[in-house]
Amino acid sequence: MPTVRNQDGTHDVYLPRLDQFTTAEDAARELYKGVSQAALVHGGYAMLETPEDGEFGFSVRWQEGPHQWSHAYIVCDGATAPEFTTHADSAITVRFTDITFH
Numbered sequence: 001m002p003t004v005r006n007q008d009g010t011h012d013v014y015l016p017r018l019d020q021f022t023t024a025e026d027a028a029r030e031l032y033k034g035v036s037q038a039a040l041v042h043g044g045y046a047m048l049e050t051p052e053d054g055e056f057g058f059s060v061r062w063q064e065g066p067h068q069w070s071h072a073y074i075v076c077d078g079a080t081a082p083e084f085t086t087h088a089d090s091a092i093t094v095r096f097t098d099i100t101f102h
Helices: 024-042 069-074
Strands: 003-005 012-014 045-049 058-063 084-090 093-098
Touching: 003 069, 012 024, 024 045, 024 058, 024 084, 024 093, 069 084, 069 093
Parallel strands: none
Antiparallel strands: 003 012, 045 058, 058 093, 084 093
């Protein structure tokens, strides 16, 4: 299970595995739900940004959450799948992009 540390570095924050999803959108929505629930306990708030918002792909942002959480998350086992990529767009944002095969 992907795990990051809370703001103080004193507790583990467990976030959902995403490797069972086949689209960037589904994975981003699942992570958004996980970050929203974690934010209730650890502070901050979650935001989901979509292509309709002018974004490239789907992004999950944890405002006022743990420092560098996105960098820690993307290297965890289960944070990606063959059908989409994840990368840390910033210290607080994970971006999901579908991989299309032609």
